[in-house]
Ligand SMILES: Cc1cc2nc3c(=O)[nH]c(=O)nc-3n(C[C@H](O)[C@H](O)[C@H](O)COP(=O)(O)O)c2cc1C
């Protein structure tokens with residue numbers, strides 16, 4: 001039995017923070033699957049930059065504010081969550097654990113956090129929704145707009161409260177770990193469950209190919225705006241001009257993200273772009289950030305630079321690999337406790353109480 005949960009004694013020391021989940025997960029995963037989760041594009045310069053950007057920044061706490069234990073709840077796009085941390089959309093959870101997205105969704109429901117379900121999940125969006133999490137749906141707009149519409153309707157009917165359109169993937173990033181491992185397909189029996197469509201002329205169901213399309217443009221966002229009344233969140237924005245365009249095209253929120261360093265390598269850390277995007281957007285829409293969030297102090301730093309909430313990708317996958325639902329819950333609990341501690345030590349009563357002056361220009365390294 002894994003060390004998280006009620007099981008037998010193990011000699012392994014339980015992870016006491018998010019980073020320590022990674023080696024524990026690696027020990028359990030097929031090496032090619034570990035590499036798929038951990039890896040990034042090419043030299044993985046951006047993967048490293050994401051975490052380094054948090055480490056570099058210094059917090060300057062306020063003292064003697066006597067505000068009691070902090071309240072962590074936030075409301076994003078009308079959805080109240082137990083803390084300003086979402087689960088970022090990540091594909092293929094059954095590669096991490098046989099329970100796949102079922103486990104992740106149950107953990108999110110238990111923790112009261114918003115799960116952004118990936119379009120490329122290994123169980124269907126309806127099955128994820130049935131586990132009861134607060135749910136958003138991530139969408140790669142497919143060139144077949146009829147099929148995309150059917151996905152949108154399924155997400156709406158399943159009770160998803162927002163659509164998260166990934167904008168940073170007009171092509172797949174160049175992941176050399178995958179090339180080295182020859183890992184280009186899911187194992188037999190595992191597939192993108194939302195991509196199954198009825199076979200034509202009485203044939204068996206088929207799994208559609210996923211298309212990442214270089215034709216995508218803001219016109220597709222306009223089309224989506226006409227197609228759904230759900231809030232639209234644009235994920236993968238780093239340039240302030242794109243943030244302004246996104247607002248002009250009616251998006252309801254933006255995720256400042258470089259896809260965890262998995263798309264274009266050598267782009268800056270998400271955190272380093274956050275202030276520029278925040279400046280461009282001037283509070284017109286909520287801002288989320290992902291990429292490299294590993295500590296409660298990281299959450300505070302992102303809030304101080306203008307984010308309303310953050311999302312985590314890999315840490316949840318490591319928790320899933322280590323102990324299924326219990327592992328994801330543990331990751332969320334650790335981050336929640338760290339965030340409460342960091343807010344208290346900063347003299348902040350809530351996420352909304354975090355202001356830019358809690359950070360200064362000091363470069364810690
Ligand atoms: C294994 C893996 C799969 C991912 N799959 C998707 C996906 O299907 N759609 C998407 O928009 N982002 C995807 N992402 C990117 C995440 O949503 C997120 O931007 C990133 O993981 C955040 O960085 P972090 O892992 O350092 O927290 C994936 C990331 C990883 C690590």
Ligand SMILES: CCCCCCC(=O)C(=O)O
Pocket residue numbers: 091120172210211212259262
């Ligand atoms: C054509 C399949 C693309 C899978 C991309 C999933 C993802 O966003 C990631 O691994 O990152």
